[in-house]
Amino acid sequence: MIAITARRLASILGPWRSSGSPAYAALADRVRLVSLDGRLAHGTRLPAERDLAAALRVSRTTVASAYGRLREVGAIESRRGSGSFVSLGTRPSADPAADGIPLDFTKAAMPAALPVAACYAAAAQRIGPELARSGYEIVGHPELREAIAAHFSRRGVATDADQILVTSGAQHAIALLARLLASPGDRALIEHPTYPHAIDAISSARARPVPVPVDPDAGWDLDEAEAALRDAAPTVGYVMPDFQNPTGASLPDDARARLARAADRHGTVLIADETTMWLDLRRGPRQPLAAFSPSVVTVGGLGKLAWGGLRVGWIRAGRTFIARLAQSRTSMDLGTPVFEQLVAVELMAREADLVAERRARLSEGLATMRSALAEHFPAWTIPDPEGGLALWIDCAPWSSSELVLGARDEGLALTAGPRFGLHGAFEHRLRLPFTESPATIRDAVEALRRSADRHASGPLPEPLVAV
Ligand SMILES: Cc1ncc(COP(=O)(O)O)c(C=O)c1O
Incomplete structure (x- = not known):
């Protein structure tokens, strides 16, 4: 209990x-x-x-x-x-659909990209010979490890297949890393705001998060990051260098070098989560954080590029560390399903098509979301991120939690700002994913407006000081 x-x-x-x-x-x-x-x-x-x-x-x-x-x-x-x-009643994981809420904007996710069905069909053609093998691929299917290593090498960080561990999604990778790298009581540097399930993974390891601010416009507060690395000596740090979830901000190349150097100086292992790396709408390529230090551990996955239901992700790290991870994994599972790994091999060969399709969908979603918000919330300043999946809106004078609760009654499920931070921070922020179709996005913004109309807007109370 x-x-x-x-x-x-x-x-x-x-x-x-x-x-x-x-x-x-x-x-x-x-x-x-x-x-x-x-x-x-x-x-x-x-x-x-x-x-x-x-x-x-x-x-x-x-x-x-x-x-x-x-x-x-x-x-x-x-x-x-x-x-x-x-009590969540009979459904321990809160699912808006189970509550009869038609518009689910709690997930920044898209339906499968067009090539995904063909990749499943191609994988079905290739499963035969696999059935003659044991099927236990604890570090990953050799072909997929090769394809992932080649992906990193193409981006400028020379990588061998034995530096790759295939996981069942990026979240699985984060959880494995948190468990291996953080012991109870250790400090873990996080961006603030950050991806909520990374906070969950760090809390499950009973590590103590050390937040460093990230602003959608100003980006990372690197002075604060350096001070946190020096003063708190975190054993691990979790960052999203590309189109950070939820702000959409990206670390410039020189800031990557500075952060990696500071982490090395203080013995902090940086986890670079690249799950959203492919979702570039107008920024252009950057060097992977791993290019700046051999001790950076990189997490990636196909959930946002191809389909969340595929459940294929990976970790790139030094060979010895990958061997330790493989050993630690076996108490949890004995590998990612072989069939899905074959699908992933097919998908990695279609990277350019997938990126183009996602860019088109997200660009349209972003434009629709921005114009609907401008119409229904003319007083808000609407950000224009270079990529990613969501807007991190300043929703003042409304409280994010009030808007979210009101929106549930209007048929729209959203995640309130404080879920992305610690100690009740971000009550004036709302994450609005632009991953859905234009019609659904317009419906969602209308529902949000109805929710706003339910609440007398007043000045927000100050956040509590951390206790
Ligand atoms: C930053 C980030 N990391 C990891 C994940 C989880 O990805 P996967 O579906 O591959 O487990 C997500 C999904 O929302 C994400 O936004």
Whole structure:
């Protein structure tokens, strides 16, 4: 059983008060939101009413009424004598479709690219000889490892197949790396905001995240990154150098060199997640972070370029490290399915077509999203990222969490800004993926406008100081 302390819950909830509803209702709404988006796991025991009231500096009645409201809607269960527990009902992973929400913008993902079906058919033609082998490819199918190594070599970092481990998606790669590189209590440098499931992987390893700001316009605060590397001596750092999720920012080449040098100086292993690397709308190529230091470990995958359902990713690192990873992997799984690896071999040979198709779709999605937002939210400053999957919008004067909760009732599921950060930060930010079709994007922005109209907009409360 997981229990959460009142202080920790207060930190996750962030600035939860709402100008438009009574405190108990706003508190209940916020607890519901953080459990729906995964910040609070199903089954977590909530703090006693008295403790939470003290941590939030509200009356015990406010907390009791909030718990009561959550109980009524089935979002928590209370058991006499043992407390109140977060409940997602019968579906432990929050799925908007299961809640009857038609527009799912919680995932920055696209349907399969056109060549994917043909690649499955080609792989089916080639599976025969594989069936005569054991099928346990713990480091990956030799042909796919060759194709991935060639992809890195083409981009200027000479790579052999034995520097590659094939994983079941990039997320699997991040989780494997977090487990191997971070021990409980270690520091882990992260970008802030960052990709939420990387925070999850770091938290699962019981490492302590050290956030470094990334701004959609100004990019990385490298002075702060250097100071964090020096002062916190993190064992590991997780960065997305290309079209960072969620900001869309990219690290310039000279900043890559500076970051890699600083990490080397302080013995921090940098994980460069290149999952979004191919989604370049108008930036042009950059050197991989791995070009600047042999100790950089690179993560990649075909989820965004080809299809999320393929579940093929990889890790590029030194040979000895790959051998250690292979050993550590076997407690979790014994390889990625061979059939999907053959599909991936086919896809890697069609890289140029896939990139062109994704660029066309995302360019159209971005243009549609920007014009719909300009029409419905004329006061917002709308970013124009060079690539990636989403806009990281400053949604002030609305609170991101309020907009997201209101949008659910309007048929639109979104992820609130604080899910991308720590301690309730980014309550004035909303991630809006532009991966869907133009018609769906327009519907989503209209639903968002209806959600905004539900809320009296007021000044945002200050984020809580980290506790
Ligand atoms: C930055 C980043 N890394 C990793 C992943 C996970 O990718 P995969 O589907 O290959 O596990 C995603 C998916 O959203 C992502 O945005």
